Structure formats: structure tokens, C-alpha cells
Amino acid sequence: MAEYTRLWNCLALIRLRNPPVNSISTAVLHGIKAGLQKALTDHTVKAIVICGADGKFSAGVQVCDSSVFYNAQCSP
């Protein structure tokens, strides 16, 4: 999952949440894409911050989820 929040001062936040290490699964990838689309359609947003939940950024791609590679390559 990735949660979108509109912050103050023209900032948008996308927080990766996939315990225990916020790895990037297909669902997280879709959440990032949805968050980016929201931010890009809000013309008051000037910067996008991407962080991880619970004090961790991300362990990178989720091992054993090979569909992440397919989705990353095939999604416009």
C-alpha cells in the first residue's frame, strides 16, 4: 500500500506501507502510481516527498513478487 497525503506548503506525501520493511510489491507500485497521479493533477503541489512507514524507507523490490518487474515495465 502507499498512502497519499496533501501536506502544507505545496507539498504532497506518498508513504509506503508494507510491513515489515515497506518493500515494493505490485500493490505498493500501484499505490505509488495513484499517488503520483493525484499529485500531478493538483496544480498547487510543487514537490512530492516519498517516505516509508514506521521509520523505514524501503527494502526495494519485494522478493518473490516477479510481477513487480512486469508491472513496472508495462504500465504507462
Ligand SMILES: CCCCCCC/C=C/C(=O)SCCNC(=O)CCNC(=O)[C@H](O)C(C)(C)COP(=O)(O)OP(=O)(O)OC[C@H]1O[C@@H](n2cnc3c(N)ncnc32)[C@H](O)[C@@H]1OP(=O)(O)O
Ligand atoms: C519500482 C519498480 C521496480 C522495478 C525493479 C527495479 C529493480 C529493483 C531492484 C531492487 O530493489 S534490488 C534491492 C532488493 N532488496 C534487497 O536486496 C534488500 C534485502 N533485505 C535486506 O538487506 C535487509 O532485510 C534489510 C532491508 C536491510 C533489513 O534488515 P534487518 O536485519 O533489519 O531485517 P531482516 O531480518 O533482514 O528482514 C526483516 C523481514 O523483512 C523481510 N524482507 C527484507 N527485505 C525484503 C524484500 N526486499 N522483500 C520482501 N521481504 C523482505 C525479511 O525476509 C524478513 O522477513 P521475516 O523473516 O521476518 O518474515
